Amino acid sequence: MMTSKREIDIAVISDVHLGTYGCRSKELLKYLKSIKPKKLILNGDIIDIWQFSKRYWPESHMKVVRKLMKFVMEGVPVYYLTGNHDELLRKFADMEMGAFHLQNKLVLEIDGKKAWFFHGDIFDVTMQHSKWLAKLGAVGYDTLILINSFVNWMLNLVGKEKMSFSQKVKASFKDAVKFINSFETTAAELAAEKGYEYVVCGHIHHPEMRSIPTEHGAVTYLNSGDWIENLTALEYVNGAWTIYKYEDRNFESDVEEDGILSDSEDLGSKLDVNALLQKIKLEIV
Secondary structure, three states, X not given: OOOOOEEEEEEEEOOOOEOOOXXXXXXXXXXXXXXXXXXXXXXXXXXXXXXXXXXXXXXXXXXXXXXXXXXXXXXXXXXXXXXXXXHXXXXXXXXXXXXEEEEOEEEEEEOOEEEEEEOOHHHOXXXXXXXXXXXXXXXXXXXXXXXXXXXXXXXXXXXXXXXXXXXXXXXXXXXXXXXXXXXXHHHHHHHXXXXXXXXXXXXXXXXXXXXXXXXXXXXXXXXXXXXXXXXXXXXXXXXXXXXXXXXXXXXXXOOXXXXXXXXXOOHHHHOOHHHHHHHHHHHHO
């Protein structure tokens, strides 16, 4: 059981897909409550605007939004980098509101090394030329996750290990593995050409951290994974990157928070977006 918040220099999450049935918002909220980051980078597909529906926006999803707002109001720099599922936000890129920054990409100098952060959908050929097919695939993926959740619930009842349908599908197709390798190599090569030591992406739901050699030198490629299946994040602490993997056993009880946007507020105020915006405005002024 976690009793205190872990101090982290940089935390990176991506591919949360708030607004979809597959989103693991409860687990993400527990993770966010367990850390005290100096910087938080949301690397795309945080809100799934493609599949957003007024009929499905549970309280747990709103709590994640509120927690992110709380970081902003506490002065923690929060960088929201747009992805393909939240691409509608790209028209508002370079907007700043207090500690909140909405951008398409981000370059940071970390302990003397340049790190390039962006979602990564620019490397996806399907996204560039057949967006309708990508959107159709997103709906199919969400349906697969729903079915997978039910199967895992049944497996848990009989004491058997959970399984991932989508990972089995990816593993069975050589083209999927080839795409992931090509994605990682392309990102590293482009980063090396620009003189960056780190390149940090999301998009492919595949957490990774490895050094990739290129003609212009080696680049450390990192991917934060997702909060649909892998439940992973990237953390930078004491000069080193690690991939954080959420485990239920580390969160036997939820953490109640006080102060701005506290857990003690009633449900009505929790779901009142206008009230939240007013609080942000007051905090900034």
